[in-house]
Amino acid sequence: MQTEESRKAEEQLQTSREKELQGREAAVAAANAQFAETRTKVASTEAELTRAQTEKDDLEAKLRANETQIAQLEKRIEEAESKPAANGVPAAASTAELRTQLEEAMKQLDAVEREKALLSDKIKAAQDRSADLEKETKRRPASGRNPGIRGRVLAMNQAYNFVVLNLGGRQGVETNTEMLVLRGGSFIGKIRISSVEPATAIGDIITSSLARGVQVQPGDTVIYAGTNF
DSSP states (O other), X not given: OOOHHHHXXXXXXXXXXXXXXXXXHHHHHHHHHHHHHHHXXXXXXXXXXXXXXXXXXXXXXXXXXXXXXXXXXXXXXXXXXHSOOBTTBOHHXXXXXXXXXXXXXXXXXXXXXXXXXXXXXXXXXXXXXXXXHHHHHHTSOOGGGOTTOEEEEEEEETTTTEEEESOOGGGXXXXXXXXXXXXXXXXXXXXXXXXXXXXXXXXXXXXXXXXXXXXXXXXXXXXXXXXXX
């Protein structure tokens, strides 16, 4: 018969395992939230890049228009200086007016060029930020190390102490990873993945993780625990 002391020890062990499970689930939730936030930042940065590129295209169109206007004014000034006055209007007055227009056009051109330079810097900063965010998303644990993997036990072989799971390589399961076994939301033990197929996987039961008298059964839930190298 189980002594009071051993019963309390098992209860403490069960409580400890459940706390561990809760901690892992909290870590999973935090990791998923951080990943979602990073993806949102990526989308926002890409939208910013699109807007900045559109602004840059508009500025380049303005630059071309200013350059065309300046070239036309310079040609008109050259023609005015080479021709005598017409209709009683002194050539000097006509030339001065054209030069004023030319100076104004050159000022506009200079302002647009400065704005374009600032926008180019803005685009480069956004591109660098986007690249950094993409790297951050790639650092998220992938495939079999994905903390979101969850499935259930399809079958259990008591003679050889292994189980068959309803998830496999397509879901990101990898060999040498551990999964927690739950029943009714409570932790009951661990398995270590030994073989992976596209839609199923085989996991060896870690007997030392089971409470006394507890066995893994079909229908039990399994979730990702981590690698064990």
